Amino acid sequence: MIPESISATNSNLKGICPSNVxxxxxxxxxxxxxxxxxxxxxxxxxxxxxxxxxxxxxxxxxxxxxxxxxxxxxxxxxxxxxxxxxxxxxxxxxxxxxxxxxxxxxxxxxxxxxxxxxxxxxNLGRSVQEFEISPDGQYIAYSSIRHSFSESTACDAKVYGFQKSPLGLWIYSFVTAESHLVDGIDGACHIESFTWSPDGFELLYRLRKGKEAEYSEQEILVQRISVTPGSRPVTLGTYPRSPSGSNIWLGSGHIVGLQSYEPCNSLDARALFIHDISSGKPKATKRLYGDFEDAVRIVDMQSKYCSNRHGGSGMIAVEVCSDVDTHIDAVYLHRNNTTPKDNYLFAVLPLFRTQGDAIWFGAWDAKYAYDSATDKTTVVVAAVLSSGILNEPPNVWSIRIDENMETRGTPPSRAVTSDDRLEYDVPNWYYPSLTSVRYKLSSHLDWLKNSAPLRTEVIHWQAEDGTRLSGVVRSSMSAVNRPLPTVLFIHGGPYRRDIPDYMPYFCNWRELLASAGYLVVSPNYRGSQGRGHAFAFAANQGIGVYDWPDCESMVDEVIRRGWADPTRLAVAGWSHGGSLTAWGVTLTKDRFKAAVVGAGASNWEGMVMESGSPELEKAISQRDPWDGELHKRNLSPIHRVDGVSTAVLILHEGFKEKLMQGENEALNSLFILGSPMGFWKEDTLKMSWKGSFDILTSGYD
The missing domain is CATH 2.120.10.30 (TolB, C-terminal domain)
Incomplete structure (x- = not known):
């Protein structure tokens, strides 16, 4: 299965190879x-x-x-x-x-x-898990274990529900250089996240029953407490499950955060939720994004360099995934004495949009500042950007956006009241004209930039039922102009997506294989990020219903276009991508010559029972081992290994012990039934890369 474009010396691999990665x-x-x-x-x-x-x-x-x-x-x-x-x-x-x-x-x-x-x-006197500095710079709030357990009291036995070391909330003073525990918070619960109030007098925090992942799928308590010693917490409400990331408390009297579009769903698009607590208790809730694109990260944009004229306001930046592109919006909320009671104004202004590049996994920030001397406002966005299309490795870029508030014109986005999201015109609201300048600040990963260039392209096609899908195709610039041996590389999640970035790493072999002369195709199947609620919620139909057919349809599409050799196909993926690889191999039996199942599940009944997140795994698999429907068990890949001729390598990281038992069963099943295969539990990731590359290029014909 080795491509004809690869010479005996394989010079391309001197750049993108396991050792360098x-x-x-x-x-x-x-x-x-x-x-x-x-x-x-x-x-x-x-x-x-x-x-x-x-x-x-x-x-x-x-x-x-x-x-x-x-x-x-x-x-x-x-x-x-x-x-x-x-x-x-x-x-x-x-x-x-x-x-x-x-x-x-x-x-x-x-x-x-x-x-x-x-x-x-x-000198805090204890280890820090998370921390946040108060807006006035006088204090640090931080989470740390409440009690230390000596090795002599340690025990290998684990009792379900026993919390050995829940996190408490502490405050350090820069003035006194002393720390104290915030009293009044339930000591039996785990501090999941926390944030300061805009005036620095209170803390908002979330509590859950335990720190293990399974507790994130249970009810989460939201409280506020004054930092004055002896204060008691005030309960604001609950979430049905853990939101994504921390909340932000704005000067407009709003708490903002990211939740599933339907908050009780484990598998769904993320949306921005705005909770009004200006009266002390939550009132109206507004949801932004999530219909056709996903809000995936938020940051507070304001600092002490904001003018007093912005009192009673708040501004956050939102990272929004839209298919394979990303844009960052500023969401501005404002309340003052002229605003009708129980009402407020807000505006959404675009700050940045990717153009053939990609933001690296939430590595960005945005900040707003106002200079009273010049009466000028400015916004800076900083991000780690890479581009597979331009063969640009990840580096830090800055984008400075100056606002000219004297210019009124067509709104770049929308300004609306809380009563009507669709109205553009708000009296006396002036839309800024935005001008930006971009700078590349760093030059890391030069070895990747100096490697042989790859061809990266985003394509779209239709699934059999007419759903429009997208994916990324990668290949070597030196590849011959004929159908190439092709690897279907599937992203994990399922709530992730493949974008035109440029960064090989342990669970991503796209660039490695493309540099070796393979056509690498990576689909954004239903359940992925970036297409809104309906697209992401499709994952709740269970593995194999939409996701695998969508993946296989991309293979069919590149064959139809004459890019892929249908007789030389392989499939690989990590985490949920590994699970889909196992699913596809046992379903198609012999379509793929080789496969790598990286940290994937082959026995979904066992996965639900052994996983640290059983509710999530049940949502993904739609397999409940104790519901009595025994026929569902025949749908797990482990029950379909008979007749598989694909060469399969099963990989697991050392820390994913929860999967070892079930995957040993899969290994034994494949071995008994005569499939060429291997099992590799290897902590040295260079070796796992080599093992993956070897099996995908070993020539199983």
Whole structure:
């Protein structure tokens, strides 16, 4: 199955090969300073070996191309860095006191960084899980375990429902350098997330019954509490299941957050929900996005550099997935004395849209600032962008957007009242004209940029029932002009999507295989992200109903176009992509010459019983082992291995022990029935890459 375009020396693999990928870095956790003049981010090895993890913090000037420079030395695991609200220092988590174990907070003044001074530790007296600085910069709220358990009391036995170390909520004062536990919060529950009120006097937090993943599918309690000692919490309401990410508390009196389009659904598109708590209790709720595109991440855009004229207002940025594209919108909410009672104004303004590139997994930030001296406003968006179309590896880019509030014209989006989402015209509302400038701030992953270029293309086609689908096709620029051996590479999730990015990593072999001369096709099947509620909710029909036929229809489409050789096909994927690979191989028996099932499920009954998220796995599989419908068991791939001639490699990461028993059963079934196969549990990801590449290129004909 080795393509004719690959020579014996295989020069392309000197660029994109397992060794280079295993040694690469990822760029993430982008944050903008309150003044919008600087940006920090994190550079971390994509894979850790037997040694401990390390990471670096980098600093860049927003408006100077190529200005990124290393802020910390990379000898420790420095991470989760944010600017202090005054903009003069950076707060981050590190293991400097106990490499590989500690989770302490450090403060690095930027003037000290220029003089090569070490950061100072903030003596909290305990490890930090998550933290957030108060808007006035006086305090840090952080989550940490309430009680420490010594090794002598540790026990291998696990009792269902027993919470060994629930997270509590703590406050550190910069003035006194002391910490205290926030009293009044139920100590038997787990702090899932928290955020400050705009004035810094209160905290909003979410509680669930335990920290394990299964509790995220149960009821979540939402409360607020004053930071004044002795205060009691006020319950605002509940969520039917965990929202996505943290909430944001806005000066307009709204709590915003991301939930499933229908909040009780485990598998659904995400939408932005706006809850009005201006009267102290939740009132009206508004839902934005989720109908035909998905809101997947939000950030608070405001800082102390916002003018007093924006009192009673709030502004967030929303990452919106629209098919294979992404755009970032600013959502502005405003309430003042002239606004009718129980009403408010809001506007949605576009800030940024991908054009042949892609944002790396939520690695972006947006900040709004106002200069009272010049009466000018500005917005900065910073993001890690890559492009498969342009062969650009992930790097940090800044986009500065200046607003001219004197210009009134056609609204770039919409301004509406809470009573009517469809009206464009709001009296005395002035729409800004937006002008932007973009800068590339960093130059990481040069080895990838210098590799042999690939061809990346987004295509659309129709499924058999007429549903319009999209996917990404990758191939080598040097590939011969004839039908190529083809690998169907399926993304996980299912609530993820394939986009025209450019970043090979452990569960993504697209670029590796394309550089070796294969045509690699990656479909966005029903259940994927970016197409709204109906498209994502289709996953609730169960695995194999829509997702696999959609995947196979992309193979049929590239064969129809004359790009793929129907006699030389392979299939691979990771997580849910691995599950779909197992599904497709046991359904088609011999259509695919080779397959890699990466961390996928073959026995859905066992998966539901053994998984840490049984409700989610039941929604995906629609298999309930205890419902008495025994005929459903015949639908799992493990019950259909008879007659499979595809060469199958089953891969699992070391930490996915929950899948090992069921996949050993799949291994034994394939072995007994004579399928060429292998099973690889390998912590060294370079080796798993090599194993995947070997079986997909081993020539099973």
């Amino acid at each position: 295993a040694a690469t870095q990822k760029v993430r956790n982008v944050k903008i300073s309150p003044s919008t003049k600087q940006i920090i981010y994190q550079v971390v090895p994509f894979y850790k070996g037997p040694e401990r993890m390390t990471s670096e913090i980098w600093l860049a000037d927003t408006d100077i191309a190529g200005s990124a420079r290393r802020l910390t030395d990379g000898l420790f695991n420095d991470r989760a860095a944010v600017f202090h609200p005054d903009g003069n220092s950076v707060i981050f988590v590190s293991d400097r006191t106990q490499p590989g174990k500690a989770k302490d907070l450090y403060q690095l003044f930027l003037s000290d960084a220029e003089d090569a001074h070490d950061p100072r530790i903030l």
